[in-house]
Amino acid sequence: MITVMIFIPRDLYDKDSCLLYGNFALSSRGNIAIFYVLQLLQNVKERSSINLTHVGQYNKSETSYANVANRSINWLTVGNKYNDLFVKTLVVQGETVNMTSPKIIFITYDLPIFINTELLFFTACEREMENDENYFRTLMYNIKYCYTNISNTNQKTSKRIILFVLEYLILFLNWVLAGFVVLLPVLKLSSLCIRLHNSLESFRWALDGQIYHKSSKLKIGNYVVATLVDIISGYLILYWFMSLVSSTLPSQLLLHSAEEVVHTLQELLKWLMGIPAGLKLNFAFNKMLGKFFVYHINLWWTFLVLAEPVLDFIFFIFLCFGRLGLTFQAAILADLLALASFHVYCIYVYAARLYNLQISGLLALWRLFLGRKKNPLRGRVDSCEYTANQLFIGTLAFTILLFLLPTTFMYYIVFSTLRLLVSALAGLLIRIQFLLQAVPLYTLCMWLLKSTSVSSSLHMKVQTRKSGVPLVLSMTPVRGSLWKTIKKSIPDPVKKPSAIMWGSLLKSIVTGQLIYPM
Incomplete structure (x- = not known):
């Protein structure tokens, strides 16, 4: 049947x-x-x-x-x-x-x-x-x-001309984005360059979706409204900021802030070179590390002072991009944060590498006392017999590394904490950019107005059910939950930041692996 x-x-x-x-x-x-x-x-x-x-x-x-x-x-x-x-x-x-x-x-x-x-x-x-x-x-x-x-x-001639111009604009954007891809290994070091690339890609996506109907109008509406809110709020905040620092050059403001950071780090290093928290560290090794890190701080401060004329030009470029929206300003803040804390990152890398080297050495020498060694070819730990000379040298090296570890650990724990704070701030700025790009104002208005464009499920109702005649069902779209509607209407180019892997982060801190922005 x-x-x-x-x-x-x-x-x-x-x-x-x-x-x-x-x-x-x-x-x-x-x-x-x-x-x-x-x-x-x-x-x-x-x-x-x-x-x-x-x-x-x-x-x-x-x-x-x-x-x-x-x-x-x-x-x-x-x-x-x-x-x-x-x-x-x-x-x-x-x-x-x-x-x-x-x-x-x-x-x-x-x-x-x-x-x-x-x-x-x-x-x-x-x-x-x-x-x-x-x-x-x-x-x-x-x-x-x-x-x-x-x-x-059914397009009119004027609309076809506009679409023809937009197609050439999309082609131009494709060429620009292709150039970005070539330079991406260098440009990805700057949050502003990444934001500019994402902005051009989103604009190309919106044009492409509008011309060829590849994207829903809800997503494009969210993108347009979010972009307008981003630009307007960014312009207002920039106007307020410039009114506060109108009498001060931006480069002097950065140098003043960097000078405060430098003085704070110098005082911190003097505290570490003494008897921090009542701990008695290795005197010679402590002095060597402290002077080495102070030298890098002074070197970075000298670089900033000499680069003051260039900083004014960089700030002028930043102000031009800052007028494009609040997301661009967040990207600029991320770059300024990286610039102002570069010396902190360098010290953290030195301390982390030294700490990781000592931890790895102590683990390897500990296996020596157990009569075992790591086999990297098979990825396992095998039994091994050592001579008396090997045991003596291993014991001597283990003792040296063990007694130097508290000094290294003190520098590592202080600067890894600073690195965590800087990485957390950078991660916060990345998530602020995501929220500003994905703000669902257009979808929220459509959902509150009960527009049919946000319908996400079907409601079936029996319209006619009589003997001797076919069954007639009435199918009507109904709106879904607000959260599901928002998730489905986020613009395609807007990518959610990766989740923080707390287990990997804790492992990196314990083992001395480098910590990257969250």
Whole structure:
């Protein structure tokens, strides 16, 4: 027994007669025939240029039907008696079906609402969905594909000229982004360059989605609104900041802040070179490390003083980019933070490498006392016999490393703490940029206004269920939860920052591995 599912627009009830255009599909088992009716036209001359098949006709009269010369191999004639739909004739794969045998189900839907619905097409815009057994998803894909083609064919000349110019703009952006990819190993060191690359990529994505209908209007609306809010808030904050420092050059402000950091670090190193927290460290090794790190701090301060004329030019560039939005200002702050704390990072790298070297040496020498050694070829620890000389040298080296470890550990724990603070601030600025780009103001307004564009699920209701007539279901899109709606409407180029791996972070701190921005 064959089952016939007919998806048909609800506007059918308002018409006396019309032609049905759409698509036909047959289930993989061949026991379900599906008619997707996508257009209701009065005559053949009204047919648009989209690729739809003439799959049937509709007439309110039970007996009077127009003769159609060129029927398709899949055909149905729909009638309406006392507002109850029924099928008069049915042809599937060229064979006429006896109307007493099939089980017929009508599913009515509001075509304009489904055209405007965005999130229902979230997983239905790929070509592979055509052969999917999810008939509702296939219907949504057919609607999207059909009416996208209609809008493309009905474009005015002025709109086509604008789209032509935008296509060339997209091509230019592709060339610029290709240059970014070539220079990315160098440019990725700057948060501002990364933000500029992401901004151009997002702009290209929005243009591409608007022209070729590759992205939902919800996502593009979120991108446009978030960009406007970003630019306006960034301009206001920049105006407020410039009013505060109008009498001071930006380079002098940075140098003053860097000088405070340098003096603080010098005092910290003097404290470490003494008896920090009452700990008695190795005097010679402590003095050597302290002077070595003080030298690097003084060297960095000298570099900043000599580079003061260049800093004014750099600040001028930063101010130009800062007018592009609050996200650019967050990226500039990340670069300034990295610039002002570069000497701290250098000291941290030295202390971390030295601490890691001592920990690794102590672990290796500890295996010597147990008569074992690490086999790097097989990735395991094997038994080994050592000579007396090897044991003596190993014991001597183990003693030296063990007694120098407290001094190294003191410097490492202090500067690794500073590195954690700087990395946390850098990670916070990255997440601020993400939140500003993904702020769902447009989606939130559409959701509060109960717009059909945020509908993400379907509500099925029995419209007619009488004996002797087909079952008629009414299908209506409904909005989903606010959180799911927001997650599905985040613009595609906006990538969520990677989650913090607390286990890996703790392991890096314990073993002396380098800590990167979170």
